[in-house]
Amino acid sequence: MAEIPAALRELIETGPLAHFVTLNADGGPQLSVIWIGLDGDEIVSGHMTHSQKVRNVERDPRVVVSLEGPRTPGVFLAEHAVLRGRARVEQGGAYELLNRLGKRYVGPDFTFPVSNGDGPGDGWVLRTTVERIGGVGPWAW
Amino acid sequence: MAEIPAALRELIETGPLAHFVTLNADGGPQLSVIWIGLDGDEIVSGHMTHSQKVRNVERDPRVVVSLEGPRTPGVFLAEHAVLRGRARVEQGGAYELLNRLGKRYVGPDFTFPVSNGDGPGDGWVLRTTVERIGGVGPWAW
Numbered sequence: 001m002a003e004i005p006a007a008l009r010e011l012i013e014t015g016p017l018a019h020f021v022t023l024n025a026d027g028g029p030q031l032s033v034i035w036i037g038l039d040g041d042e043i044v045s046g047h048m049t050h051s052q053k054v055r056n057v058e059r060d061p062r063v064v065v066s067l068e069g070p071r072t073p074g075v076f077l078a079e080h081a082v083l084r085g086r087a088r089v090e091q092g093g094a095y096e097l098l099n100r101l102g103k104r105y106v107g108p109d110f111t112f113p114v115s116n117g118d119g120p121g122d123g124w125v126l127r128t129t130v131e132r133i134g135g136v137g138p139w140a141w
Numbered sequence: 142m143a144e145i146p147a148a149l150r151e152l153i154e155t156g157p158l159a160h161f162v163t164l165n166a167d168g169g170p171q172l173s174v175i176w177i178g179l180d181g182d183e184i185v186s187g188h189m190t191h192s193q194k195v196r197n198v199e200r201d202p203r204v205v206v207s208l209e210g211p212r213t214p215g216v217f218l219a220e221h222a223v224l225r226g227r228a229r230v231e232q233g234g235a236y237e238l239l240n241r242l243g244k245r246y247v248g249p250d251f252t253f254p255v256s257n258g259d260g261p262g263d264g265w266v267l268r269t270t271v272e273r274i275g276g277v278g279p280w281a282w
Binding site: 017019021022023027028029030031032033035062063064066068071073074075076077078080082084102105106107135136 | 158160162163164168169170171172173174176203204205207209212214215216217218219221223225243247248276277
């Protein structure tokens with residue numbers, strides 16, 4: 001398991017879109033663009049439905065998450081991080097997590113549009129343990 | 142094969158980073174952040190070395206390419222495109238393509254730092270036929 005370096009932690013805390021890759025049942029790649037956060041050195045994401053990527057992780061834990069850094073005109077290849085790891089599924093906790101992440105991704109007054117009470121339950125949280133960090137930036141090795 | 146809608150064509154022509162997913166020999170996902178262009182309705186990318194992703198496509202053509210649209214503060218989920226398709230490898234043509242794409246990704250005066258004459262040959266071009274377009278934006282269906 002890799003520690004998340006400080007520069008990458010700071011990038012994630014700015015709320016960059018995460019390109020989250022899982023594997024479909026036929027072995028083909030699946031990618032969704034989602035919100036992510038950190039819980040210690042784990043990447044966490046919330047899913048109110050038992051979506052394709054949640055079902056994929058239940059079958060095969062291998063995932064990749066990539067993020068872009070700030071857009072800097074004129075550089076050869078802009079900063080980005082590519083995190084390879086293994087995810088696991090936890091039931092519940094998605095609403096609280098999405099509500100918290102939305103304040104970073106959308107704005108401080110954001111509340112997630114599905115409440116605990118009248119939504120389809122409390123969803124699923126994916127927790128990804130990072131095994132390797134690549135890309136271009138101070139976090140890549 | 143999907144046609145590339147005009148709005149997506151325009152996005153690609155602004156030079157967004159492409160998150161390019163292939164499959165490793167062990168079936169695990171591999172992701173690199175690269176430059177892309179269009180040739181008709183095919184996505185093209187240039188590779189001066191016989192890199193992991195080129196070797197992966199030789200073995201299994203299934204790929205996903207994702208791109209972010211303009212960053213718009215305060216939206217629920219920023220515009221992005223997720224393109225699922227099949228890639229094939231063409232030998233040669235990478236230098237000319239990278240030199241051309243660099244003018245869009247880096248700046249109008251850009252020339253790629255490896256010349257035809259003294260580089261490791263003329264590399265490889267990946268050509269991706271898009272089968273399905275998803276994401277959030279006017280190109281998603």
